Amino acid sequence: MPHNIPTPTLNRLPIYYRRLLDAGEEGAAYVSSAELGRSAGVPPAQVRKDFSYLSQKGRPGVGYEVPALASHLEEFLGLVNAKEAVLAGVGNLGRALALYPGFPAYGLHIVVLFDNDPDKVGQEVGGRTIIPVGQMGDTVRRRKIRIGIITTPAAVAQEVADAMVEAGIKAIWNFAPQSLEVPGDVYVKNEDLAAELAVLSHHVNQMKIVPEEEPA
Amino acid sequence: MPHNIPTPTLNRLPIYYRRLLDAGEEGAAYVSSAELGRSAGVPPAQVRKDFSYLSQKGRPGVGYEVPALASHLEEFLGLVNAKEAVLAGVGNLGRALALYPGFPAYGLHIVVLFDNDPDKVGQEVGGRTIIPVGQMGDTVRRRKIRIGIITTPAAVAQEVADAMVEAGIKAIWNFAPQSLEVPGDVYVKNEDLAAELAVLSHHVNQMKIVPEEEPA
């Protein structure tokens, strides 16, 4: 019944998943909502509610079966078949994401890198050759890639997004400080690092006045 | 009255701020809640409500004064005095953040880089020399740094966080996929890139079944 799952729930699922993997390695057959909740910083009732959206049942008095729940989450999150993504803008941040070790662990792979800087085109990053943005359309279409990552300067982000949408990309992870205009059937997740650090800085300033608790 | 500002509001403020800077450059003296709302993807009423928490008044029929509102937000977000941060773990991601051009634009500066890899200690990144983690305490205390960024492997994240807390860090931006235990007066913002990409991947999978709209 993956129908109308709250966004906060969705964001917690990968955290539960990670905890399940760890529990599995430790040899645990069952894990309780209390334990999963601890890993995500939420109360046990929240965990049970979250799983109720997925119709995932546990055993009263015992907990949730580790392998069964893990594989259900894998399927639900779309991690069963390796997912492929394309990345545009191979600056420092783009390079870091291209080489980030956490993605393959989730079956996620950045398979193509684009950049328009002639100095960068042709370079290799983690075994992938950087190709010019103009060739993006063909490649994305041919490989049926659906996820695009934008780590370009703000000035060209919209243009890159347009090209991605045109090529069939359906979800964009946007690291450029620039809000993107896309059709309604394309999902955009903005990751504005400077804005986030600014909020952190605000928290530090306020800390003596109003003690802040960590948001979920 | 910065008393009990909702987290979503707080996260929108830097977006409004950026729009105000742009509007200022375009020579606008006033900007409407409708326009600010567009930049953040929320309705005008939301913008007005957000400012009501800050007791920021606009002029009915006209809008909000660009320079006044911008400088109020600057102060509120703690961007007036340059903010300093320390970063531990100079891998690809750490390096990218250390060189990220968006931070200085907000008056935010990563002033010290730590790593325990003997090969990295002594290297320069953007004019800053990498020093060993063992020296963190003294430096953070001496410079009264309050913000710490963790881009280490998960295995050492807790240890680094402990050292940061011990040295007086009050806000931690944690990029390691590892939940941290810290005292109640320390704010932790987790940035789990793999989890976020996993959620994105899920959206792509679901897209044909349930059309998703972009969350605020």
Next chain:
DNA sequence: TAGATTGTTAATCGATTAACAATC
């Protein structure tokens, strides 16, 4: 059985949105 933990309902909490009188 006794103890533990679930699933779910109802209560609570908090954020968003609509609506409109007040104001420039």
Next chain:
DNA sequence: TAGATTGTTAATCGATTAACAATC
């Protein structure tokens, strides 16, 4: 004045939490 846009209240929406009977 007429038109535009604010500030704020009340209604709505949605997520979290408490509580407890049901179940292993």
